Amino acid sequence: MGRVTIKEIAQRAGVSKGAVSYALNGQPGVSEATRARVLKVAEELHWVPNRAARMLSVARSETFGLVLARSARTLSEEPFYMGFVGGLETVLSRRSYALALKVVPTIDEELATYRKWAAEKRVDGVILVDLRVDDPRIPLLRALEMPAIVVGDPSLADGLACVWTNSTAAMGVAVEHLASLGHTRIARVAGPPEHGHVWIRDQAFARDTERLGLAAEIVHTDFSGDEGAAATRRVLTAGARPTAILYDNDLMAVAGLSAVNGLGLRSPDDVTLLAWDDSALCRITQPRLTAMSHDIVGYGERVAERLFELLEGAEPTPHLYSTPELQIRESSGPPHSTAQTGSP
């Protein structure tokens, strides 16, 4: 049991280590008869290549890295990552690649992790999530010559390969949905503006509401349920009350719905709510939440595929994965006539 090496296979098959290596890797240099014999012996001995030895000689780790710069506590509240990691894994397993996952508290430590991984040759490539505006990780990865896929908009990736979903177009769809229902005053409860995708949606939201002649308002939060609820209360109790609120993630939308109920209001009668991401959370509320929906698992799969393509020499061109689609549910409705006039 254990400790089966190619040396042992070589002895049993009566050939040299080199021949065994050729046979096992499907390379030319051995006859079909020998190859079959070696394969048979390897099979009988339950031989599996030793990863460390492979890594050392081929100078590849067959591992991709993913660093999440968030506190462990806020991570658990975000349904995004787990689904995304699941998608990555599906593709990695097919090629016997592994995922090295690291959770660090700050971006500085994330940078340090990349430096270390590069020096150790610990990973063959990395996946960059949670892009910031002018993200310091991009120049670093470029300097380290580390293959990387940016999960985010090409405008944030600064020439690195990226896979993105078209938030700008999706925002257009969302705002038009609200406008077509008759809403004229819309609030957006957004994440922190230093996040790249928040910034992009901010821009798109401002442009689309202006184009359609709607009164618009943006409140920034930290993505948490608590701040989502607080922001909701704030916009609904201010002078000019919006009749629709658009959230940057699911958790804040669900929390927002509770805040609405807490104020004695109802959705969609008094206020239409629209979430972003569309996890299971959106379907367990009452009313269920209208959301901009995208397939996070598929997104992860596509990102992993692109990283493999990049390693095989593909150009680092941006790839559009999808545009989030509007999933209309019961939290959408036309504005109620009395609510439209605003409260005292």
Add this chain to the structure above:
Amino acid sequence: MGRVTIKEIAQRAGVSKGAVSYALNGQPGVSEATRARVLKVAEELHWVPNRAARMLSVARSETFGLVLARSARTLSEEPFYMGFVGGLETVLSRRSYALALKVVPTIDEELATYRKWAAEKRVDGVILVDLRVDDPRIPLLRALEMPAIVVGDPSLADGLACVWTNSTAAMGVAVEHLASLGHTRIARVAGPPEHGHVWIRDQAFARDTERLGLAAEIVHTDFSGDEGAAATRRVLTAGARPTAILYDNDLMAVAGLSAVNGLGLRSPDDVTLLAWDDSALCRITQPRLTAMSHDIVGYGERVAERLFELLEGAEPTPHLYSTPELQIRESSGPPHSTAQTGSP
């Protein structure tokens, strides 16, 4: 840049490779003067040990493995894992250990993964989650002689080292809380009974309700929001309506609350709801949910520590991490007089 090996350090410091190795690893065999000189050169050259080479010679991978046998989609709905992984990471980083995370669809593939990891010497130890009754992974890991920590009750771990939270005691606290409020008819919306911790809580629930003379009922689900809501509707529309419902996770409890509202009922007036795990979800509903709360991040930390201890030769004794604590919020209340008699 890159390619800094101990050979180069040896040349620059004017000593042999062996001496460099001793100096860098803090081992005896070199004078303090030489050690300082070697350390200085290594520092200047930004030397970092090559992982593959280390692994090959010390026959350790400095990696722990975690396999999650769930579909990627259901994973993203469970806040537990991300927080747990975050906790593991905190401890692993301190020792420069890595986490190999694998997501597979079935337990059979999980077993295959362990076999492969053992043969490849891919991981130094594994962490076992989602224990089942008569779990086939336990005899396999024992046969593979793979160091492992079971995340779950000693009664499920069958002699393997485990870290657990006392669900039985927690269930007592939960049921007594409901009894002390005056509830006499309680339902439990549970996960699948083949899950070890569900089974344990089922037993405890049955025993505690009987001890206190309460009418009890258990409905099993798949842990999803949809089934949690359906189960809630079922128990509330059956002949003898319970006045309190105890859920096996947060998602089902939140979904249950929506189902309660959908039936035109109110919590806590018509029905008291009690969740389990206490993630952010419990605080964003209206009313906020009473829950059995435990520190999942800390749990992950403790598990990682135990695995290190095990590798250092500690006995595989069970370790109690904590007993979930009752976090009382607005979804708890005494039963309403009319509701108590049941509906037609």
Add this chain to the structure above:
DNA sequence: GGACGGTACTGGACCGGTTCAGTACTGTAA
């Protein structure tokens, strides 16, 4: 002055693969 012990260091084997240069043998064409 010789035996002894300890310290500081060297050289090389080793981990388990990959890969390259070289060799022996066979078959074919000039």
Add this chain to the structure above:
DNA sequence: TTACAGTACTGAACCGGTCCAGTACCGTCC
């Protein structure tokens, strides 16, 4: 018959560390 090409294989170097056996040199004690 010889030259040449191609196939099948061997032996050894190599990746970058660890670690053991051996050695040179020092001071100490009898």
